[in-house]
Amino acid sequence: MSKRKGELPPAPEPLPVPVVDAHTHLDACGATDAASVSTMVDRAERAGVSRVVTVADDLNAARWAAEASTWDERVFAAVALHPTRTSSFTEADKAELERLAARPRVVAVGETGLDYYWDYAPQKAQHEAFRWHIDLAKRLDKTLMIHDRDAHEDIFRILEEEGAPSTVVFHCFSGDLEFARRCVDAGYVLSFAGTATFRNAHALREAAAFVPTYQMLVETDAPFLTPHPFRGRPNEPYCVVYTLRDLALLRGVEPAELAAAVSANAERVFRLPAVTSDVSGSDRLR
Numbered sequence: 202m203s204k205r206k207g208e209l210p211p212a213p214e215p216l217p218v219p220v221v222d223a224h225t226h227l228d229a230c231g232a233t234d235a236a237s238v239s240t241m242v243d244r245a246e247r248a249g250v251s252r253v254v255t256v257a258d259d260l261n262a263a264r265w266a267a268e269a270s271t272w273d274e275r276v277f278a279a280v281a282l283h284p285t286r287t288s289s290f291t292e293a294d295k296a297e298l299e300r301l302a303a304r305p306r307v308v309a310v311g312e313t314g315l316d317y318y319w320d321y322a323p324q325k326a327q328h329e330a331f332r333w334h335i336d337l338a339k340r341l342d343k344t345l346m347i348h349d350r351d352a353h354e355d356i357f358r359i360l361e362e363e364g365a366p367s368t369v370v371f372h373c374f375s376g377d378l379e380f381a382r383r384c385v386d387a388g389y390v391l392s393f394a395g396t397a398t399f400r401n402a403h404a405l406r407e408a409a410a411f412v413p414t415y416q417m418l419v420e421t422d423a424p425f426l427t428p429h430p431f432r433g434r435p436n437e438p439y440c441v442v443y444t445l446r447d448l449a450l451l452r453g454v455e456p457a458e459l460a461a462a463v464s465a466n467a468e469r470v471f472r473l474p475a476v477t478s479d480v481s482g483s484d485r486l487r
Contacts, residue, residue, distance in 0.1 A: 204272070204412035206378030210431035213442040218460040220445055221467035222438040223392050224312070224346070224420035226371045227255040227276070228265050230437055231246045231424075235272035242275045245438035251275060252473060256312055256346065256372075263301050270306035277323030277471060279309035279346050287319040287330035295333065302341055308471035309336040311346020312372055315359075318350045331359055338366040344470055345369045353380050357387075365389075368470055372423050374408065379470060381408035385416055389472055392418035395436065398447040410451050414462045418470065419445050 222245065230239045240254060251465055255270070256279045257263035263280035270278035278303045282290055302310050313334035315327050338345040345366045353376055360369065371384060374391040375487045384391055397409045421427075421444070424438035428443040449459040467473060 207435065209253060209435050209437060210427065210440055210443070212244075212290065213446070215247065215250050216442055216445065216456060216460050218457045219246075219249050219251035219458040219464060220419065220441060221251050221456045221464050222253040222421050223370070223418040223463075223467050223470075224256050224279075224394070224424075225253050225423045225438050226258070226262075227269060227423075227438075228262055229424050230435075231332065232269070233376075235269075238269050238276060239273050240391075241437060242273055244303075245441075247418065248439040248442045250441055251439050251464070252277065252467070254279055254308060254467075254471060255283065258312060260297060260430050265296060267301045267304055267307055270304075277306055277308045277473065278304075279311040280342075281311045281313040281334050281346070282309055282330060283312060283320050284314055284316040284327045284348055287326045288322040290326065290330050290333075294394070296443075299337060302337060302343065304309070307343070309344040309346040309370070310334050310341070311344075311345070311370070312348040314348035314350075315352035315356055316348060316350040317352045317355075324355075326426065328359065332363055335360070335363045335366065339364070342367070347371050348373075351377060354394060357383065359413055360387075370418065372420065373426065375405065376408060377404035378407045378411055378473075381411055388418050390418060390466065392420045394420050394422045394446060395426040395432070395440070395444050395449075398429040399432065400429060406451060409448055410448065414459070415466065417463055418466055419448065419463050427445070 223353045252275045255266045257266040266278040270276050345482045369389045373394040427436040446456050449456040
């Protein structure tokens, strides 16, 4: 199979049961306005992806994601300041993020956490910002969506010190079986991206086979982390179908069974049935 770099993967066989892409970046995928968002989500829906959570990593992206969630009823948002961007995090930034996070169609505070792979922000600044986001999620009673790169122990420690929100999602889970056990025992939800389909990711695939279905989500993190066998090509929400089918095979279940389970999990974790949008695009609770 050709891996034509730069080209989107082919449309997958549609799932028999719709699934939710629990973490994507529609703006980074190229969406700019309501029309392009709908085009992208239409492509996902044809593959069986009924809803997406588009996630911010800076203030501009947070503003965009919060607005984009009002343009299409299939789109929800998460807002936060990515740990690599926390070297400067002002009180004005915090106030704006809090306003955005309080909007009804913003269903999570994220992605926040720690990133020790890149040297873009001091660890002290990352820790302080992470603690602030934890507090925000608790005050707003919203899910905390965690970015954890090479920082398992400090993430876990800070969550314990601060007291975790009622729902915590480890986006693009990257730990091994032992760390997955600790997260599961703590009641956290683990979201698996295309990395869990990579054939050399043995420890991660072992974790993905272990996690109880009730504590599992699937995501793309598009436009990054395109699943096997299209690794290295651009990613979009429809490609979560490839990840789900691969994980179903790994876990020895039918794709429809896994899709139904993780969609129910997404509805519970993000309270999706409780959030709607009217025709004018304004936010309201059902």
